[in-house]
Amino acid sequence: MQIVVDLNRCQGYAQCVFLAPRVFELHGEEALLYAPTPPDDQAERVRRAAAACPVQAILVGERAGAEAGTDVR
Numbered sequence: 001m002q003i004v005v006d007l008n009r010c011q012g013y014a015q016c017v018f019l020a021p022r023v024f025e026l027h028g029e030e031a032l033l034y035a036p037t038p039p040d041d042q043a044e045r046v047r048r049a050a051a052a053c054p055v056q057a058i059l060v061g062e063r064a065g066a067e068a069g070t071d072v073r
């Protein structure tokens, strides 16, 4: 799985950090750090985090890979 967070969109609401703390990390007020290729056992949490993001800043899976221009495998 691959994720991309649109950091221009991200407002630091930290819903993702709360739902998937091993993937998303907030430093300070608005600096979001995240793992672009989270382990498979985090997939469900990442999907929940993406769904919960109030500004839909988290792109998940093939779509994210395609937009990033990288091979998902």
Ligand code: SF4
Pocket: 005, 009, 010, 011, 012, 013, 014, 015, 016, 017, 024, 032, 052, 053, 054, 055, 056, 057, 058
């Ligand atoms: S839930 Fe969305 S807006 Fe909030 S920190 Fe995560 S990516 Fe940013």
